[in-house]
Each structure stands twice: as C-alpha cells, then as structure tokens.
Amino acid sequence: MTTLVWAGGLLRAEDEPIVRAGDHGWTVGDGVFETIEVVNGRAFALRRHLRRLAYSAARMGMPEIDQETVREAVGEVLGAATGLTRLRITVSSGPGPMSSARGSGPHTVVVTANDAPPLTECKAVRVPWRRNERSPLAGVKSTSYAENAVMMDFARSRGADEALLANTHGHLCEGTASNVLIERGGEIVTPPLASGCLPGIIRGLALEWGAEAGIPIRAAAAGELEMSVLDEVVRGESYAAVTSSTRRVQPLAALDGTPLETGPLLSELRRVFVSCAALDLDPAPRHSK
Structure with a gap:
C-alpha cells in the first residue's frame, strides 16, 4: 500500500x-x-x-x-x-x-x-455502550477516539466491521465511523444532530441530494428513532444503511449476524448519490440539520 x-x-x-x-x-x-x-x-x-x-x-x-x-x-x-x-x-x-x-x-x-481499497460492504453489531450527547465532544471530529476503538474491537470480535450505538436516552445515534439511515414507513430518516451524532459530510449530502431528487428523506425528530428500530431491521420490516467518507451510502449487509436485504429507497438514494457526486466533487457547504 x-x-x-x-x-x-x-x-x-x-x-x-x-x-x-x-x-x-x-x-x-x-x-x-x-x-x-x-x-x-x-x-x-x-x-x-x-x-x-x-x-x-x-x-x-x-x-x-x-x-x-x-x-x-x-x-x-x-x-x-x-x-x-x-x-x-x-x-x-x-x-x-x-x-x-x-x-x-x-x-x-x-x-x-x-491507496486503500474501498469498503465494499458493512456488517454491523449493536454495542452495549452509549454516546453521551451532552459531552463537550459530542458532534466533534476529535482525535480522542479511544471510545470508538473499544467499540470497533468489540465489533470485530463478532465478525463485524462497524458498531452501532444509542445515546444516553436510548435513541439511535450513530456508528463509530458512520451515520445511520433507516428506511421505514415509505421514507428514509436519520438521527438528528441533537442525538449527539457527528454532522457527517456524506449524511448531509444524502439529505440534500436525496430531497432534491424527490426521495422522501429527513432528519428524525428528537426521540423519534428508538434503538429498538434496529429490531425492525433485523426482522426485515425496515432497512438500514450507513454513510461515511469511506463508504458513501452503504446499505447494511448484516446486523448482529443476521443477513439483511436492501430497501428500495436506500437503493435509489445510493444511485442518486453516485450520480450527483460524479457531477460535483466539491459541493458548496450548506447549513447542517
């Protein structure tokens, strides 16, 4: 390399x-x-x-x-x-x-x-720890990353490459190196920044480009996404994807060892993202939400 x-x-x-x-x-x-x-x-x-x-x-x-x-x-x-x-x-x-x-x-x-190769799929697990949404580092891309290293070690020991966690209220927050998208009820929702999640660059672009393409996508209301929504994903009633600079928009291939299908809206969002990114490699910043 x-x-x-x-x-x-x-x-x-x-x-x-x-x-x-x-x-x-x-x-x-x-x-x-x-x-x-x-x-x-x-x-x-x-x-x-x-x-x-x-x-x-x-x-x-x-x-x-x-x-x-x-x-x-x-x-x-x-x-x-x-x-x-x-x-x-x-x-x-x-x-x-x-x-x-x-x-x-x-x-x-x-x-x-x-020149590391791209990450081609995401297998995630839930972890027992929680993100403190009141921490002075909540939403900050800090080099104080030991918490995430511990959670990733937990994930890797279980055959996964990402860990999903709740905040202190038990609401779905984020992954150690990604934001989370949930497709349910005919729309895509993502935890709001108030949950303590990082204001991800790809998360923001997915919200903007998805909405402009007519895809029903939004930031959830505070408390709308309980961590239990991932039970729906495991049962195949809802779908999930992660977003990050190394994954772009990537549907989950597995959660807690259960293979998953990709939702139609998430598939369309992924296609839209690839198309928009090819047209604009440096999209102008907008207000985060």
Whole structure:
C-alpha cells in the first residue's frame, strides 16, 4: 500500500518521526481530524470537510487553523502520486505541558494519503455502550477516539466491521465511523444532530441530494428513532444503511449476524448519490440539520 505523509511544510518518508513527545495530540488526544475520499486525484467535498475541521477546532477551544496551509498540504500530497483513494487531515493543539492544560502551540498539522481499497460492504453489531450527547465532544471530529476503538474491537470480535450505538436516552445515534439511515414507513430518516451524532459530510449530502431528487428523506425528530428500530431491521420490516467518507451510502449487509436485504429507497438514494457526486466533487457547504 502506498502511503504519503506531509508534515512541517514538507513531504516526508512514511516512517520519519514527525511529532514531538510532548505534543498534546499524542499525550491527551487534543486534536481534530478529517478523513476524505479521493476521486481522480481530488479530495471529495473538501470545502465541507475544511468547514467541519474548523468547527471541531472551535468547539474544542483550539486556536483557529490556518486553512490555506492545510489546502496547500492537501495539494502537495495529492500531486505526489496517482491512484490515491483516501486522505486524512490531522491537526493537534501542538506541544503542551504534562497535564490536561493546553500549551501555546503552534498547531501540529499532518496530512496523509493512501491507496486503500474501498469498503465494499458493512456488517454491523449493536454495542452495549452509549454516546453521551451532552459531552463537550459530542458532534466533534476529535482525535480522542479511544471510545470508538473499544467499540470497533468489540465489533470485530463478532465478525463485524462497524458498531452501532444509542445515546444516553436510548435513541439511535450513530456508528463509530458512520451515520445511520433507516428506511421505514415509505421514507428514509436519520438521527438528528441533537442525538449527539457527528454532522457527517456524506449524511448531509444524502439529505440534500436525496430531497432534491424527490426521495422522501429527513432528519428524525428528537426521540423519534428508538434503538429498538434496529429490531425492525433485523426482522426485515425496515432497512438500514450507513454513510461515511469511506463508504458513501452503504446499505447494511448484516446486523448482529443476521443477513439483511436492501430497501428500495436506500437503493435509489445510493444511485442518486453516485450520480450527483460524479457531477460535483466539491459541493458548496450548506447549513447542517
């Protein structure tokens, strides 16, 4: 697998040391990141990803990120090789003391890319843990990702590659690296941002492009989607899909070990998404919901 690394203004060797031992991104997970699909040498929906990167940093109280530096780094990495499929931007608060208190920076900015193959299907399981929708990190794409790592380990031990979880109210929230879509009652609904889920880039585009194509799709009302809706999915009464930058719109192939069928609306949404994405690789940002 080809892996490219940019840090400190330069392209680096994959195994070259680039982060100081006292960097708060390393010691306490004080940073933000974005994972982006690469299509024909371009970062898909880059403007939306950069806006969310800035939002996450602001929510964490980090100083403003130099967007031009990030854009230049992305351009250098994508211009250095062909066949790349995935790009990641990571920004930490930089060097800090041996405590939770943040230092004075500057930011550590690292951009990496590789040619990993696409994820062709999703097998998910429900996990016993819950997302805290009142956490200061709720809805933030933070490098403090240990909770998700634990849940993914749980999923993989059960033959799955994604974990779905509720929030503290028992409402369906999200996956560890994805948002969730549910097809039921002749429409597609997705947990609202108030559930504590991440404001996913692909989630937002699916809502916009789906609605523009005449597909009945919306963000659910608060509390509308109980975690028990997944029981309907297992019984074949409803259908489910996940959305992410590495999956786009991907119907669940299995849930808790039960093979699943794909709903007709989710199939149409997937088709619409592919068509729209081919026409616009960097759709302008809109208001999230």
